[in-house]
Amino acid sequence: AVGDSIIDGVGAARIEDALPVQFARALSEQAGRCVHWQVEGQTGFDIADVIEHLESISVPVPPDIILLSVGVNDVTGISTTGHWRKNLTGLLNSLSARWPGARIIFAGLPPMSMFPLPPQPLRFTLGLRAATLDRIAAEIIAGYPRAEHVPTQINPSDQSFCEDGFHPSPESCNLWARELASMEMRRNLT
Numbered sequence: 001a002v003g004d005s006i007i008d009g010v011g012a013a014r015i016e017d018a019l020p021v022q023f024a025r026a027l028s029e030q031a032g033r034c035v036h037w038q039v040e041g042q043t044g045f046d047i048a049d050v051i052e053h054l055e056s057i058s059v060p061v062p063p064d065i066i067l068l069s070v071g072v073n074d075v076t077g078i079s080t081t082g083h084w085r086k087n088l089t090g091l092l093n094s095l096s097a098r099w100p101g102a103r104i105i106f107a108g109l110p111p112m113s114m115f116p117l118p119p120q121p122l123r124f125t126l127g128l129r130a131a132t133l134d135r136i137a138a139e140i141i142a143g144y145p146r147a148e149h150v151p152t153q154i155n156p157s158d159q160s161f162c163e164d165g166f167h168p169s170p171e172s173c174n175l176w177a178r179e180l181a182s183m184e185m186r187r188n189l190t
Contacts, residue, residue: 002057002095003050003069006107006168007041015039017170019107019177023067026181036061046073047087054094063102065184066095071109071137075129084133088140092147104147105180109134110168111152150183152176 001007001020009018016022024037040057042049047070070091074084095104112118113127134151141149153176168176 001037001067001069002040002054003067003107004041004045004071004073005043006069006072006173007039007067008043009039009041010043011168012170012173017173019069019168019173020067022170022174022177023180026178027065027184030181030185038063041069044073045070046077046079047071047084047091049073051087051091051094054091054098062099066099066102066104067107067180068095068104069107071133072112072130075109075112075126075133078129081132081136085136085140088137092140092144096144096146100146102146103184104141104144105184106137106141106147106149107176107180108137108149108151148183148187150180153179 001023005011006019009015009020012018018039020037020039020041024035028035038059040053042053045053050070068091071084092104095102109130111127112130113124115123115126118126134149138149138151141147
């Protein structure tokens with residue numbers, strides 16, 4: 001798992017409750033086999049930081065699946081859509097070149113217009129920006145046969161957030177992880 005605070009486990013008291021580990025657990029349960037995982041996330045990372053960090057990642061065995069979460073800090077950092085396009089293409093090219101056999105699952109940007117923390121009209125503005133970057137991500141990822149954009153379905157009115165009002169709770173991460181794992185299993189059956 002590579003990316004930002006979601007990968008880093010913000011919102012979970014223990015890394016075992018964070019999205020990447022819950023995703024690995026859900027994959028293991030659904031596939032009926034052992035899943036080894038590695039977390040390479042950092043709170044505050046935007047896409048440029050993830051690209052830079054990628055060079056320092058060491059893995060004992062090439063991954064089969066890379067869970068990627070990035071973009072929220074690009075929304076709040078007000079990066080341009082051109083910057084986002086260029087860097088996302090570069091990141092996908094780097095991941096594909098470094099681990100050509102790996103499938104890349106891009107966890108789509110969340111519906112930030114529904115986050116509990118930001119006040120209006122900031123919440124509305126962040127939501128529009130996140131939706132724009134997510135739409136661009138879906139377009140770019142469609143050009144990579146071993147990558148898939150999975151829209152993030154977390155809805156703060158139905159699922160809980162942690163106390164910061166900006167990150168999903170462990171319970172929401174569990175639902176999200178199971179959804180991602182189910183999608184991956186369905187894809188493997190086709």
